[in-house]
Each structure stands twice: as structure tokens, then as C-alpha cells.
Amino acid sequence: MKTSLDCIPCFIRQALEVSRLASQDEKIREDIMRRALSCLAATDLTKSPPYVARNLHRSLREFTGLADPYLREKEKHNQLALTLLNDMRVKIDASPDPLLMAIKTVVGANVIDLGAKNNNRAYMQDIPSLLAEAMHETLFGQDAYRQLQYTLAGAENILYLADNAGEIVFDRLFIEKISPEKVTLAVRGAPVINDATREDALAAGLRDIVKIIDNGSDAPGTILPDCSPEFQRCFAEADLIISKGQGNFETLVDEKREIYFLFKIKCPIIASHIGLSVNKHVLVRSNDGISDIGRPL
Amino acid sequence: MKTSLDCIPCFIRQALEVSRLASQDEKIREDIMRRALSCLAATDLTKSPPYVARNLHRSLREFTGLADPYLREKEKHNQLALTLLNDMRVKIDASPDPLLMAIKTVVGANVIDLGAKNNNRAYMQDIPSLLAEAMHETLFGQDAYRQLQYTLAGAENILYLADNAGEIVFDRLFIEKISPEKVTLAVRGAPVINDATREDALAAGLRDIVKIIDNGSDAPGTILPDCSPEFQRCFAEADLIISKGQGNFETLVDEKREIYFLFKIKCPIIASHIGLSVNKHVLVRSNDGISDIGRPL
Numbered sequence A, B: 001m002k003t004s005l006d007c008i009p010c011f012i013r014q015a016l017e018v019s020r021l022a023s024q025d026e027k028i029r030e031d032i033m034r035r036a037l038s039c040l041a042a043t044d045l046t047k048s049p050p051y052v053a054r055n056l057h058r059s060l061r062e063f064t065g066l067a068d069p070y071l072r073e074k075e076k077h078n079q080l081a082l083t084l085l086n087d088m089r090v091k092i093d094a095s096p097d098p099l100l101m102a103i104k105t106v107v108g109a110n111v112i113d114l115g116a117k118n119n120n121r122a123y124m125q126d127i128p129s130l131l132a133e134a135m136h137e138t139l140f141g142q143d144a145y146r147q148l149q150y151t152l153a154g155a156e157n158i159l160y161l162a163d164n165a166g167e168i169v170f171d172r173l174f175i176e177k178i179s180p181e182k183v184t185l186a187v188r189g190a191p192v193i194n195d196a197t198r199e200d201a202l203a204a205g206l207r208d209i210v211k212i213i214d215n216g217s218d219a220p221g222t223i224l225p226d227c228s229p230e231f232q233r234c235f236a237e238a239d240l241i242i243s244k245g246q247g248n249f250e251t252l253v254d255e256k257r258e259i260y261f262l263f264k265i266k267c268p269i270i271a272s273h274i275g276l277s278v279n280k281h282v283l284v285r286s287n288d289g290i291s292d293i294g295r296p297l
Helices: A005-022 A026-041 A049-064 A071-093 A098-111 A124-134 A142-154 A167-175 A198-203 A229-237 A246-252 A268-274 B005-022 B026-041 B049-064 B071-093 B098-111 B124-134 B142-154 B167-175 B198-203 B229-237 B246-252 B268-274
Strands: A158-161 A183-187 A211-214 A240-244 A258-264 A281-287 B158-161 B183-187 B211-214 B240-244 B259-264 B281-286
Touching: A005 A026, A005 A049, A005 A268, A005 B005, A005 B026, A026 A049, A026 B005, A026 B026, A049 A246, A071 A098, A071 A124, A071 A167, A071 A198, A098 A124, A098 A142, A098 A167, A098 A258, A098 A281, A142 A240, A142 A258, A142 A281, A167 A183, A167 A198, A167 A240, A183 A198, A183 A229, A198 A211, A211 A229, A240 A246, A246 A258, A246 A268, B005 B026, B005 B049, B005 B268, B026 B049, B049 B246, B071 B098, B071 B124, B071 B167, B071 B198, B098 B124, B098 B142, B098 B167, B098 B259, B098 B281, B142 B240, B142 B259, B142 B281, B167 B183, B167 B198, B167 B240, B183 B198, B183 B229, B198 B211, B211 B229, B240 B246, B246 B259, B246 B268
Parallel strands: A158 A183, A158 A240, A183 A211, A240 A258, B158 B183, B158 B240, B183 B211, B240 B259
Antiparallel strands: A258 A281, B259 B281
């Protein structure tokens, strides 16, 4: 999907956050903001939001000389998530429909997103309660859930597209329920915002249960032509693709193949695209267009 | 006061609004946004927010060829305000302290601000109820109010700095209480956002009761070196200056003379500067620095 002009304030906010992570010096922060404004003035807005964000964050990394401004934040989120993992698993297994509960949990974990606006993402201290609440949160996508169950039963080659650090730790809870030996987990090819890279997948301990690949790209989404041939092959050969987060949705929703998208709606543009409001949790099936979202679960 | 980097998202939002007022064509809107981003990338952020906004809106007027993108909005606000004026006056005169009630009303009217964020400004249909509520809203500035009463009693030459169209209609209610024959009302020298110009003062009928001057500037505030010699003389000679709105506060708070500022706090930067929260209504006295805000009224 195309970038909306309404996305621009969001990119500016991300640049402001990078400027604060990068320096304590107000003059340097100002220079970073000037670089961000110039970069956005020259960007092709007919591309998707993760394409614009890729160019912006690439430009800011180059300008600041910081390969990964969010590194410390990602590490903190992974560490916190690991302390919560076992408790969440116990709750999931004690529920009447553990698969559904696992999905609700990993969609809830999508709130760990440093690219989103303050009121649509979690502060560190709120993550435990937000995850507990997510288990009782309505998940929109009853029809998609039924179809996903059916597809899962026959799938041999599952590609799971991760989104953010911290969040990726919880993805394990869902992956454990869907034959991990059939799953390839894909992460970003290089740091961008707090998106999960190979380091985060390793920190999450996922190497023990799935094959991990990176997509070869530094976009906060999945821009297929930007991805490595290995990733593109995995994508083409998978008989089931499960995709986490709004960035992956924005870049893949127009693909002419079946994809199951799991995410928390974080902005009015996507809310209007889906027909639900901001902060709703969704399981969306698309195949050359979004299917009817269906009743809540 | 200096522009904060946190002001940048606000300028971007204003540019987005101009793009929508200027054209229905998404391509033209995109070009307007590119112009705004380029303009902000090159702006001197050590100046005040109204200085940056002046340059931005000047650049956008030049680019779009529209001398006044907000003209229709300003006319609508003036017309609505005129229909409410008499009722507000009756309520003010029936109150135990009509001067205080008039101040509360005109501070409440400062919510008519198309430069502010959506949740800190009034939608047209909410203006009547917001004004009624403002009469019962706490006004911070008890000490400043006592001093203003004292200063008013001796003042012979009062300069009243207006802020926005629509709002300026209600300013009459306060001016009527402070010897209008001693008041010079100053408006902007040219259109910028929905700030009041001479046309708005005339539409408000204020010519009947006060002398009207414009400040010769197209900034959404009062940048003294940018103002006409006539305005600068009025400013220097006034024995009491009453200033409406945040833009005038941002540009005049560091002046080494007594000024009474009346406004609604519309952003976290100003909230933190004043020590009160966003949306609070204030009467602030400054004289080479802000005096203690004092207890609420």
C-alpha cells in the first residue's frame, strides 16, 4: 500500500526519537532533524510506509554513524519478555483453546513497537499487564482463524515473519503450537527501529526450535524486491505464511498469495483500510485482497 | 522563546492542513508537503515557534498561490461567534464578578485555534458548549488578576493584542469592561493560519468601540523587529499590554516589560514552561520573566 501524507508526522516523530537516542546535544539533535526533513522531502511517497521509513532510518544511521540506535531498547525488551515467557505459556495451556490463546498473546505482544505513537505502544512497565489483558482482548478474525486452523493441519512448510524485538520472544508461544519443525522464522536483515534481527531471534532462544533466516533487508516491513534471493525463495515455496505486525501488512497485503496477518492496529490509516478502529487486535487473511474480517473471537 | 524540536510535528500537521485546504489533488498536496519539509529543513530553529511558522506559512502561500488558505474558516468562525455574543454578554453581566467572567470567556474563546492539535482546539459545533464551560473553568492566575485590576484602574493607554478570528469577536466582551476608549486593538498585518487580521476585527464590529491597528507582520505571534514602526511605537508607549494566545506568549514572554498574557495552554512545551498542564486556562503576568502563577480563580 502507498504512503499517506498522514504518515509524515509519524516519520517525523520517529526521527525525533532517533535524535534523542543518538545524542544529548540539542545542536546535534537539530542537525539530525534537518537531515530527516530533507530526506522526507525527497522520498517517493508512492511507495509503502516501510519503504519511506527504510530510507529515513538508513539516512539517519548514516548521518549519526550509529548502526543501531535502538540496540539497548531491544535488549531490554528481549530480557523482560524472557522473564514473562513461562507464566504466559502456563496460562495459554490452561485455557480451553490454547491455539487461540497463543495467537491472542502474540498479537498482544505486537504492542512492543517503538515505531508507533506513544499511545499505541507499550511502556516497558506496562508490558506484563498489557499481555495479560491481551489474552482476554477480542481478536477480530473468526473466519480467518477457522481457515488458519484448516491450513495449519495440512501445512508442511510454514514461513513466520517476525516483527519486533521483545515481541519475537513471545512468538515462540504460538510457534510451539504449530509444529516448530515445519517453521522457518524470518527476521530483518539489518537493524531498523526496534525490528527484530537475527540477534534478537537468538536472544529469544528460537534457534532451538526453528530454522532462522534473515530477509536481507533493512526495511521495517517486507519489501520483496529488497529481500535476499534466499528469503524470496522461502517466501515463494512456503505453503503457509504467517506475518506479524503492521509493517509486514503494509508491504505484503497487495501480494497475490494467501497470507495470515496478525497485528495490533496502530494508526488511523490502517484502521480505515481494515474497517476496524485503532488498537484493535486482528487476524486478517489476505489473498489478492483482504477477506471479510468476520466476527470477533 | 526558542523552538523545540517537539514543535516540528506540529508544523508538519499545519502543513498537512494547508495542503488539504489548498487542493483536492493528492499529487498537489504531496508537492505542498515536500515544500513544507524542505522549508523546515532550512529554518533557523533557534528562533521562536511563530517565527518558524511564519516562514513555513509564507512559503506555502507562495507555493500554492493562495493568499489566505484559511479565509473561509475564519469567516465561518466570525459568523458563529457573532450569533453567540449577546448571550455571553448577558451571562457575564449576571455574574458576581463580570470582569473575571469576561476574562474567563475570552480565554475560553482561545480554543478557536486552527494552528493547534485537534484535541486542543474546538470543532465548530462544540464552540457554544466550550464557551459556556469556560465560564466555570478554573482560571490560573489569582495574583496576576489582582495586579491586572490595579493596573487597569490607572491605565490610560491599553494595547490589546488579538489572536484568532472568531476568538476576536469575543474579545469585545472583555474590552467592553475596560474602558474601550483607552484601548488600541492590534491584529496581524497579513493572513497566517486563522490569526485575526484587520478584516476580522472589522467583521467583529470592533471598529465601533476601539482603535484598530495591524502589526505589519505575517507571523502567528508578535515578533517585534518584524512589526511596523507604528505598531512598535504603540507597544513602547502602552502603559498596559494585554496579549491573547500562545503565539503572542511565545514571542513576547522574554520582553523586558510588563505584559498580561491570556490563553489556553495548547501544548506540552508551553505547559512545562508555565508549570501547568495542557488545556489549562491561564492569566500570566510577565515582566522580565513569568511571575508566580498563583492560585486558581
